[in-house]
Amino acid sequence: MTGNVPVAVAFGNGIGAPAGYIFATVVLTVFSIGFVAMARRITSAVAFYGFISHGLGRVMGLASGLLAVLAYVVFEASIVGIFAYFADTTINAQLGLDLPWQLYAGSVPAHPS
Numbered sequence: 001m002t003g004n005v006p007v008a009v010a011f012g013n014g015i016g017a018p019a020g021y022i023f024a025t026v027v028l029t030v031f032s033i034g035f036v037a038m039a040r041r042i043t044s045a046v047a048f049y050g051f052i053s054h055g056l057g058r059v060m061g062l063a064s065g066l067l068a069v070l071a072y073v074v075f076e077a078s079i080v081g082i083f084a085y086f087a088d089t090t091i092n093a094q095l096g097l098d099l100p101w102q103l104y105a106g107s108v109p110a111h112p113s
Contacts (some may be wrong), residue, residue, distance in 0.1 A: 080105050 008017040035051075044050025048068050053061025084105035091097050091104075 005017060005020075008020060038051050042050055042054050044054075046065070049061045049065040052064045081101075084101045084103075087104040088099065088101040091099065
């Protein structure tokens, strides 16, 4: 939600952006209630795999686990990118330094030979 707010306010529905927070709160509340209810009955250290494989079988449990890992990898890359972008714009606005955003992301930008 943090990365979406500037875009939602500037280019989206503006004043309706808080509805995104309300929607996310409702979805996470429903998820957490279901998660706690399942955690009381299924004692497994592997959360998603344990819950889904218990209800839908091992194949679906494994597929959901792999999908969750892929989602976390993509999410991590997007978080690094958006924080690097915000750091770049902030440093540029405050100090006048125009450095590449890749520097803030912790990677050296490639230079064509």
